Amino acid sequence: MIRIEPRENASRAFAFGIPVLSAVISLAFAAIPLLAAGANPITAYGEMIKGVFGSVFAVSEMLTRATPLIFTGLAAALAFRAKLWNIGAEGQLYLGAMAAVAIGSGLFDISGILLLPLIIVLGAAAGAAGMMAPTYLKVRFGADEVVTTLLLNFIILIFLQMMLEGPLQDPMGLGWPQSAPVLDQGMLPPLMDRMRLHSGLILALVLAAIAQFMLARSVWGFKLRAVGENAAAARHAGINVRRSLFGVAAISGALAGLAGVSEVAGLKGYLTADLSPGFGYTGIVVAMLAGLSPVGVVIAALFIASVFVGADSMSRAMGVSSFLADLVVSMSLLCVLVGGFLTKYRILRTKGATA
Amino acid sequence: MGWRQRQPNISMTQSTALRLTGLSKRFGSVVATDDVSLTLEKGEVLALLGENGAGKTTLMNMLFGHYLPDAGTVEVADESGTLQSLPLGHPQAALAAGVGMVHQHFALAENINTLDNITLGSEPLRSFRRNRNSAKAKIDGIIERSGLNAPLNVPVGRLSVGERQRVEILKALYRDARILVLDEPTAVLTPQEADTLFDNIKTMTEDGLSVIFISHKLREVLAFSDRIAVLRHGKKVGEMATADADEKVIARMMVGADTPKVARTEMAPGTPLLKLSDVSVKGRAKRDTLKGVDLTVNAHEILGIAGISGNGQSELANVISGLAQPSAGTITVDDQDVSKPSPGAMVKAGIGRIPEDRHHEGIVGAMSVAENMVIERLDDPAIQSRGLLKRDAIQANAEKLAKAYDVRGPGVTAASRLLSGGNIQKLILARVFERSPRLILANQPTRGLDMGAAAEVGRRLLEARERGAGVVLISEDLDEILGLADRIVVIRDGNLVEAVSHDREQIGLMMAGEPA
DSSP states (O other), rough: EEEEESSSSSHHHHHHHHHHHHHHHHHHHHHHHHTTTTOOOOHHHHHHHHHHHHHHHHHHHHHHHHHHHHHHHHHHHHHHTTTTOOOOHHHHHHHHHHHHHHHHHHOOOGGGGHHHHHHHHHHHHHHHHHHHHHHHHHHHHOHHHHHHHHHHHHHHHHHHHHHHTTTTOOOSSSSSBBBBBOOOOGGGOSSSSOOOTTTTTHHHHHHHHHHHHHHHHHHHHHHHHHHHHHHHOOOOOOOOOOHHHHHHHHHHHHHHHHHHHIHHHHHHHHSSSSSSHHHHHHHHHHHHTTTOOHHHHHHHHHHHHHHHHHHHHHHHHHOTTTTTHHHHHHHHHHHHHHHHHHEEEEEEESSSSSO | OOOOOOOOOOOOOOEEEEEEEEEEEEEEEEEEEEEEEEEEEEEEEEOOOOTTTHHHHHHHHTTTTSSSEEEEEEEOOTSSOEEEEOOOOHHHHHTTTEEEEEEEOOOOTTTSSSHHHHHHHSSSSTSOOOOHHHHHHHHHHHHHOOOOOOOOTBBBGSHHHHHHHHHHHHHHHHOSEEEEESEEEEEEEEHHHHHHHHHHHHHHHHHOEEEEEEEHHHHHHHHHOOOEEEEEETTTEEEEGGGGOHHHHHHHHHSSSSSOOOOOOOOOSSSSSEEEEEEEEOOSSSGGOOEEEEEEETTTTEEEEOOOOOOOSHHHHHHTSSSSSSEEEEEETTTEEOOOOHEEEETTTEEEEOOSIIIIOOOOOOHHHHHHHHHHTTTTTTTEEETTHHHHHHHHHHHHHHHTTTTSSSSSTTTTGSSSOOOOOHHHOOOOOOOOOSSEESTTTTTTOOOOHHHHHHHHHHHHHHTTEEEEEESSOOOHHHHSEEEEEEEOOOOOOOOSSSOHHHHHHHHOOOOO
């Protein structure tokens, strides 16, 4: 018989051990479909590692892939810290991207060095704006933000398609649903010659560092943690819970919006409806793997980007489907959730009950 | 009111109904119970006494199968009176052996009626229709024999707390309980309701039921039990016939030392500090509404609010602590109007608040002791400058307060949920009293605390009163109010009525809503 009892105090080792263990276990489990596909797992993982760390180009690709995940991971991690379940980072990403191309493609006459800062600020603002309605509905009517933010994603996607075939459409684009390109002054400068890696990564890392510092050291972070851990006590102590929620909602939305800005103005240069292969949703996995810590988000984003980039490379080398990456990512999330349970409860095996 | 000495049931043929032998249970490094043995005779009322954390509830949870003991056995007498060992860790087995437990927090479904609540869980899953008539006949029989009255066809949500408790007991008896465990049964009852409960218990024990009741109210233990067992730090430290016991002996046994007496000196009230005029509050349920109350709290005064829980205490406390907005009326603190209160505004107005539910409202359990000690003063330049926390100052503040208020635990940087209930309350006291508040709202400040910690709370409140503060003391423990308050106001159905004297009998009647 198995019994479950609450632990009175989980050791600190759990906080670090569980994400790492989850990553390892998910990779180990992925060996099963690899074997089923007739591939040698050892060779396959070798190819993956080569595909991520085998060359400067490989590493730069991995970092390029990690950049939007750091943004969306931070967006999820900060909101989740306040128990604000923002599942809408995907939509907010597109809002940020739309703002970026609207301003950056020369639709309005803004020139020179002001263009890039403006793109960043307004992209972030657009993402933040996307969180206002769900937060208002939650605070005012108690509407579940999981539902509202999630459903808003689909509304924003349809809005995006409308914009891409309407006001934002590239007049030179032969009728394709894609936006006009962002002007050169509006692009995030690349970090390395002939590589796709761009300075969006630097922005992401700086924001992660700021988030980490503010969470631990600022009154804002104190209030955020208090609201997330025990809103009733926070309110009783005189903390304005609504203001905290709106504040973190805006920041979360802004970070997701910046993921869109970074992809459009750093990588692609123009906007299509397939800009993001689910970065908003993967950001949730990143945040959970990171234990909702901003620094952890950077590490988790690097891991997940490695899995995706490595799986692509392995798939090319060995002819195994790159869907394996999704499998590893999903499984790592499940492992983290199980691990989270194990930090709260212990499982005891008891012998058949006899007196 | 009949606080009379109970005659032991010597007429009963003595046979053992329950025997616990050598029960031990550890939670991690904490020893909850250590080698505890107890016996319960048939028809006996055994009072299980002990401070919070002494292991009473753990012991009963092992008896009932909720916890699996690390060592020890439980034996329960079967129908014929022979002791049979009980498989451990199986609540179903305990139920089948005739052990019933009534928890402090009732486990009733509010939206369905009493009859269904009683039969819920004891009817076969696979039968399509329930045999309500035979169930009703059985329950009627039990009610007639025991005197436990409760309307059967009314949703439990509409019953009073006393009635709900009777439903819980009926539920146990319906499942043919021969041993009944009551966890702090009188915590939510008026003195008169408590009397009725014990009268019912007496009737039931004459019928052969054996009862263990957990309590820390010495008065009722002495009046209504046959035998007393005292636990301290997980060990049984004493056992005696109630006839041989007195309050002092038991108290010393529970605490391990004499408890300090709280000395209270008479004092003339000062100027009014807090005034509520015609204040109404809409609560969630109709019976929780505060209906146009007037209240004045003066300096140098402890105002006791007595009443059964759920009569508007929460709304009153919420208004004073700034959590609830009055729907009508005015509130002034020091003649300043605060009719649109917020928790922050009340803190600024100099009101110190000790919340009713210290775990839920008092602390953020995941945050450190040090952080919880400054959570009400995040605007204070001593704590932060330009939005950044002064971590050294927070740490120093916490160490100073932990020492001054004797907050014990794994250190001020540890998560506050790791503290015991008494130490959490000391943390809150430290946070409240260090700011020398003009007015203190203490809502159930000693609930669940051991005697030492409770005495400490009383001492701090009296100290604040001497310093010139006004105190609003809301408590379900009438003894506490009688011991501390200068004036007593009874809250009943959202109305406040001032008691003319410290008369226990009269206040009890006022609490029950009968004309005094």
